[in-house]
Amino acid sequence: MSSPQLPGVFATLTPVLNHHGYLAVAGFVLLEDFGVPVPGETILIAAAVYAGAGQLNIVVVGLLAVAAAVLGDNVGYGLGRFGGRALVLRFGRYVFLTEKRLAAAEKWFARNGGKVVIVARFVEGLRQANGWVAGITGLPWLRFLIFNAAGAVLWVGAWLTVGYVSGRHIDTVYSAISRYLVYLVIAVIIAVLALLTRRLLRRPRGEDHDEIATR
Numbered sequence: 001m002s003s004p005q006l007p008g009v010f011a012t013l014t015p016v017l018n019h020h021g022y023l024a025v026a027g028f029v030l031l032e033d034f035g036v037p038v039p040g041e042t043i044l045i046a047a048a049v050y051a052g053a054g055q056l057n058i059v060v061v062g063l064l065a066v067a068a069a070v071l072g073d074n075v076g077y078g079l080g081r082f083g084g085r086a087l088v089l090r091f092g093r094y095v096f097l098t099e100k101r102l103a104a105a106e107k108w109f110a111r112n113g114g115k116v117v118i119v120a121r122f123v124e125g126l127r128q129a130n131g132w133v134a135g136i137t138g139l140p141w142l143r144f145l146i147f148n149a150a151g152a153v154l155w156v157g158a159w160l161t162v163g164y165v166s167g168r169h170i171d172t173v174y175s176a177i178s179r180y181l182v183y184l185v186i187a188v189i190i191a192v193l194a195l196l197t198r199r200l201l202r203r204p205r206g207e208d209h210d211e212i213a214t215r
Contacts, residue, residue, distance in 0.1 A: 033072025048163025080135025
C-alpha cells in the first residue's frame with residue numbers, strides 16, 4: 001500500500017514518516033512539548049492521515065503521542081521547578097521564551113492555576129512553555145500531571161480525528177480550524193478579563209457596605 005500524498009506543509013514530513021513512522025511521531029511531539037520548535041502538532045495530523053490510508057495504526061499513534069506529550073511537559077516542569085527562572089531564561093531564548101513572554105505566562109498561570117495547563121495545550125507558544133512556567137510558578141506536580149494528561153488526551157484526540165477524517169483535504173481543514181481556534185481563545189480571554197474587571201469594580205462597594213454594617 002503506497003503512502004498518501006500529503007498537501008502543503010505536511011508534504012515536508014513525508015520522508016520522516018516513511019523512514020521512522022511511530023518513532024518520528026513520538027520524538028517530534030516530545031521535543032515540541034519540551035520546548036524545542038519542531039512541528040509536533042503537524043506531524044501528529046500527518047500521521048493520522050497515514051493511519052487513514054492504512055500505513056499506521058491510529059490507536060498506537062494516539063497512545064504514543066499522549067505519552068510523549070505528557071513526558072515532554074514533565075521534563076519542562078522539572079527544569080522550571082528545580083532550575084528556576086534563571087535556568088529557564090538562560091536556555092529559553094533558544095526556543096523563543098523571552099523574559100517578557102515568561103512574565104506574561106507567569107501572570108496567566110497565577111490567575112488561573114491548573115486550568116491553564118489544558119488551555120495552553122491548544123495555543124502555539126504556550127504549549128511549548130507550558131511545563132516550564134508551571135514548574136516556575138510552583139504548581140503542585142500531581143495537579144500539573146492531572147491537568148497536563150487531560151490536555152494531552154484532548155489535544156491528541158482532536159488533531160488525530162481531524163487528520164483521520166479529513167484525509168487529503170487536511171491542509172485546508174487545518175488552516176480553517178487554526179484560524180477559528182485563535183478567535184475562540186481570544187473570546188475566552190476577553191470573557192475572563194471581563195469577569196475579573198467586574199469583580200474588581202464590585203469589591204469596594206462590598207467592603208464599604210460591610211464597614212457600615214459593622215458600625
